[in-house]
Each structure stands twice: as C-alpha cells, then as structure tokens.
Amino acid sequence: MSTLAIGASRVGYETKGYFRSLDTVFFTFLFPLIMLGIFTAAFSSSGDIGPEGAQISVGAYYLPGMLAAGVLLSGVQNLAVDIATEKSDGTLKRLGGTPLSPVSYFLGKIGQVFVTGILQAAVLLLVARVAFGIELPTEPARWMTFAWVFVLGLVTSALLGIALSAVPRSGKSATAVVVPIVLVLQFISGVYLQFSMLPEWMQNVASVFPLKWMAQGMRAAFLPDEFKALEQNGAWDLGWVALALVAWLVVGLVISRITFRWIRRDA
Template identity: 50%
Template sequence: MSAVLPSPLKVGLSRTGIEVKEFFREREQLIFTFFFPIIFLGIFSAVFSGTDFNGGVTAATYFTPGMIASGIFLTSFQSLAIAIAVERDQDVLKRLRGTPMSPQSYFIGKIGLVLVTSVLQFALLLAIAGLLLGVDIPTEPSKWLRFVWIFVLGTASGSVLGIAFSVVPKSGRGAPAVVTPVVLLLQFISGVYFVYSSLPAWMRTVSEFFPLKWLAQGMRSVFLPDGYEVNEPGGSWQLGTGAIVLSIWLIVGLFLAQRLFRWTRRDAG
C-alpha cells in the first residue's frame, strides 16, 4: 500500500514553523521588520509635535494607525515579494518543488509567517506608542473586534498580492529596486506619511483603488477618538467599502498567485 501524504494544510502549517525559525535567524530582517515603523512613528511624532490634528489628537496618536497599516503592508506585500524572488533566484523553490509540497502549502507557510511577524510587530509598536509616546490605547471590545477583521483582511490580501508580485522582478538581486518604489508610492498617497484629508483630491481618488488606503483608514477608525471620522474626506470611516475593497484584492491576489507563481525563474525554462 502506498503511503498517504499529509494534507496541504498540514504541510503548510509545518512550513510555517520553518519559515518563522528562519526569519528569526536573520538579524537584519528582524531589525527592519520590527523597528522601521517604530522609528518612523517617533520621527513623525517629533516633527509634528506642535501640530493640531483636531479634537485634541496628538501627532503620535494620529500617525500610529498609519504606521500599523504600513507595517502590515511591509511585512506582507513587500517582504514576501522580495523574499520569494530571492528564494527563486537561489533555487530554494526549485529544491522545494522536488518535495511533496504543493504551491498551496508554500503559500500557507508564507501567510503563517506574515501573521506571526505582524502580530509581534503590532504588539511592539503599540507598547512603544502607549508607554513612550502617550498614545491612548482603545479599551472598547467593539473597536478590537473591528481591528481583528481589518488586520486579518489586510495581512491576507497583502500576503497573496506579495506572492503574486514576486514574479515581476527578473532576479532576486533586483527585487528590492522593483518592489520598494511601489510600496513607497502607496504609502505616500494612502495617508501613512501625511494627513489623508490634506492630500490632493486626485491623489485620494487614485489611492482608493489600492488596499493600503483602506487598511490605514480602517486602523484610524480603531485608534482615533469616536466622532473623528468627520475629519475624513467622506465624513465617515467607510468600513463597508473598505471591507469590500480588501476582499476584492484578496480574491484577485489569490487568483494571480495561483496563476502566476513559478518555482523557477522565467529564463530557466
């Protein structure tokens, strides 16, 4: 009798453990993932310390949601798009292809890594924001339930889009030069580094087509005071629209990841 192979889910969960162990062995990646959003939050809090953000909101409080959203997008989309391109270039994926691992199991492993690192990154950032920068942490259960679904949708859509986008760089060495500008552009137009309502109308219109804008706006709905949504261009948090857009990107990302993912470089045949 032939041996029964483990399910793709079981293989994927096992792969998650390996991915997490490998991640924590890379000191440079650890520093970038966990401290990049914190450093930027500290810089923006200092630069805009005397700015009035309406309703008594401090600079640290206003920029915390954007840095959380940016951290999720960096950990999911940017990290995966670059890391997978590098693994493909170094024939890591070619070796994995010779095992019983399916693409779906590989995806589960990467998404599991993103969930683990995103939770740890968020916890560290929130601790620094609350203890050192005076940011008020929400206590209402409804806001934390809202945070959970926004967080899950954001990490999931960012992850599958990162997997799909990993086929764009022609080599692992060139991956950061291809991926990073895309992320920076989305950060600038999505209300991460600026007050979203102060951006030009055409820029806000463009940002509405992409997930980071809705992820950042959703996080503002969690961490900014009740009633602050009147300061948004639409006069509300538009959570329903945000959920729809993030879900569409999740579905699109899953489809593209399944269709475009390659174990080897395009020039390898």
C-alpha cells in the same frame, strides 16, 4: 502528512528564517516603530492635531497609519522580495523537486506573515502606550474593528506579496522593484501625510489600492469619531473598507495561482 499539516510545519521554519535576516527585520518589522518615533519626536512641538474639541497628539494620529504600513510591509514587501530571492537562488527549484505542494508553501509563508505581523503590532502598541503615552481605545467595538481590519489586511497583503514576487526577474532586482511601489503607496495613502491634506486626484488614486483602506479602517478603530469628517467621504465607510480588501484578496489569490512557478518560465 496532509497539505495543511505540512503548511503548518513550515510556519516555524519561515519565521525563524525571517528573524535571522537582520535587514528584513529592520525594514519590515522595526520600520513602522522607528517612523512612529520620528514623527512623534519631530512634530510633537507643534501641538495636538484634529478637529476642534477632539484634538489628539501627533503620535496618536500617526499610530493607525503605522499599523497599516506594518501590515503592508509584513505581507507585500517581505514576501515579494523573499520569494523572488528564493526563486533566483534556486531554493524554489529544489523545493519543486520534493513532495511539497505550492499550497503548503503558501500556507507556510502566510503563517509567517501572521506570526510576525501580530508580534509587530503588539510591540508597536506597547511602545506607543508605554514610551509615547498614547491612549489606546477602551471600547470592545473598536478592538473588534481593529481585529478584522488587521486579519483581512494581513491575508490580502500576503497574497499580493506572493503575486508581486513574479515581477522581479532576479533576487537582486527584487528590492529595487518592490520597495518603491510600497513606499509610494505609503505616501499617498495617509500613512506619512494627513490624507485629508492630499490633493483630491491623489486621494482618488490611493483609493484604488488596499493600503488606503487598511489605513482608514485603522483610523476608524483608533481615532475619535470626529476625525471621520476628514476622510474622503466624511465617514469611516467600513463596509467599503471590507469590500476593497476582499476584492484585492481575490485579485492576489488569482494572480498568485496563475503566475507562481517553482522555476521561472524564462529560466
């Protein structure tokens, strides 16, 4: 079988393994949905938010951030912890003794991120519309924006997750290393807090990392145009969103290629 065929065949295997791990499903698949419900219930009593004349519900405002967080969790957190665990428990060592190539292994992992990420986004949008009454975009251009930000964000997050998996020294320490990084990024990137209310220095720090740009791209797709005045530069800057995500995609690809090994160098 070709490298691509083997990689495609592993997507189903990786996806089944993902949904069999209840803690992974909770902290990466259901977490954005739970947080959207909490924020909607907790802050809806304070009324709508946004610029005068273009105010929207709290749930509608937080939906783009939760979609971006879901992409990050599906790619970075899930793969970084999963691969570090497989490296620690000997799974990668056993795979290294088979004809499986690293490329096929990567394709299986990235394919799993795509499957679970699409399912997660679909469930999140469905619950947002049906349970919380959040109005979704009707213009095709906005859905096109969502589509390319979502796909580019998933690939970037998956490659960064593979790269980050080289940092934990064991499977037991993987969660302790990866989760704080992901959590801090969510707080400074406009997922849980309104980005315009953060200090300028914190906005500048967040701009270095991809989650800020994913969240901004999602807001461009789901929020009224009046909300772009609240962004750091007063615009959606979709060109910069694409450039930042592509740059991080390349970084993740290069680091993954350099650092990935079936067996740790110090093992």
